[in-house]
Amino acid sequence: MKALVAMSGGVDSSVAAALMLEAGYEVIGVTLKQWVAPDGSLPTAGCCTVADAEDARKVAARLGIPHYVLDHSAEFTAEVVDRFVADYAAGLTPNPCVECNRRVRFGALLGRVEPLGCDVLVTGHYARIGTRRGRPALLRAADPAKDQSYVLHMLPAADLARVRFPIGDLTKAEVRDHASRLGLRTAAKPDSQDLCFVAGDYRAFLQARLPEIRRPGAMVDASGAVVGKHDGVAGFTVGQRRGLGIAVGEPRFVVAVDPATATVRVGPRSDLAVAACRVSGVRFVNDPVTPGEAVAVKVRYRSRPVPARLFPQGEVWRVAFTTPQEAVAPGQAAVFYRDDEVLGGGTITATESS
């Protein structure tokens, strides 16, 4: 069996490659060239840099496997970066990691597995692939602190059959132990941060691409009364408390952002609570849930799954939370869980106040 391993240059994918090798697979390592700055220069800071590609190459050399750099920068720019910017312009809070996995890491790479003569695609994600009801199922990682099943929810069972997550059963500490045991240079490499294509402040990155979001505007309360002003909507996210510059007794939070009118709506914490949200583009790993089924829903990467019921409404699904939830931001993914199993998910498009 031959494995195509996506090697980012980090410790997780380094160990993933090594474990496939130890499991008896023939392994080919590939690093995706994802991001080219508008001036054609390659990133030297952040993630997915030249140095990361070099780390991947050196780990592959250490493991004695062939390594190639595949250029997917066109897809990454169009499907991840441009979409990220456009979503912000539309007042959404996008999750580019979800889109990268959907469009590039799996979207593009799965299609290359067979042409490259391989049987499976391997990544260093913290998630597990198991069997439920006789079919492949996406499961949460053994290490709850590192679980990445949220950003993988779009993978259907048919794709999971061709994917392996060899470190999904391990904790981060165990992954680093493996890397040390194998003498891999990435053993002590720091974890990558969010937004690999932004070196530094993502607000500056957005402002450079979206001059209109620098437009000053008003902060209003629920009644529409102006309670403050701002220099531009970039960087205001639903649920945000800090940096609003409003000196009133009760803490205020960003409740909504409207780039079209350059308006930021703020309110007390109670205004953040939503009873339900609408989710579009829903994909289920296996069969769709039954209408009204009780599941657990994660509404952002770093949040706990909360109980909710799912109701199909035409093309979208309505997620009715058992108890009102705060900071449900349109643009983020809503991912449905049953115990440790990912059932599916989609993109939050609207919320309903409680």
Next chain:
Amino acid sequence: MAPYLDGEFGNPSGMHAVSRRAKNAIEEARERVAAVVGAHPLDVVFTGAGTESDNLAVAGVALAGGRRGGVVTTAIEHEAVLATAHHLERLGCPLTIVPVDQYGVVDPERVRDAVAGSTAVVSVMAANNETGAVQPVAAIAEAVAGRGILLHSDAVQAAVSRPCSLDDLGVDLLTLSAHKLGGPQGVGILALRPGIALEPVIHGGGQELGRRSGTHNVAGIVGAAAALEAAVADRKRLVDDVTAARQRFESGLTSVVSGVVFTVGDADRLVQHSHLRFPGIDAETLLVRLDGIGLAASAGSACHSGAIAASHVLTAMGLAPTEASECVRFTFGWDTRPQDGDTAAALVAATVGALR
């Protein structure tokens, strides 16, 4: 080369006996190179790479004497020339880039039309390093003659299989690279006609008559001269073997695989090149598969990250991005034997068949 990496490790710029021996070795190498390229020994400059020779030729002429002379070159030149030309343009040198036809060949009349009163240097490669398409350098020399313009040619790719002296090509400046002739990597040669003033691009201690400062790579230079002589001596044998190997490769491949496109058409091409397009086949995928079974081919050019970059040469030939991504360069070398063409054809045919 070996003695100069070990006991004879003298700096040729020194004053003691071991330095003199190193200096003698360089000057003997210079005379041997000069004899092959048809230059005076003092007009052979050793550099750190073919790229550096190209930089020195184009920038050295354009900037000589403090001027901002114009540059005329072609859209298919190696980046060593094109990037230098764009750099010079930013410094104020007028730049004209002459297009090529669909087979990657430049028309001498278009070069002549591009030349202006401000033109100081025209740079046209002897043959393209990706496609192998031979360029009409001698005809260009005639077309621009008598106007006080210096003609440079990068013959790095061509010299192993074609005579490439200053007179053979009819040029004033000539770039060669040792590693393309079987010599060591990291040694370039720039040969000039007498009396050409060059503004150096590397400044320092004034080695190479001030044209290229920096401590000499003694072993590399000795190796470069030996490789150049050996390549010339072996040229007929190489051309015979490689001609046979390529013929067997191309006929074997096209008898099994349909739709293969010869990107340079019927244009004159270097005997060691077979540049092919496989419609519907992603070259990157094909290369990975071929590498896995021990056949080394290439596509485009490698960038810093190691990914294949889109080829400016194929773009200049009018290929759409998808077409360009279907092109693979196969090259044959001095260790290729005629029967290797059959082996390569079988491997490529089997892989293309699996991908279709």
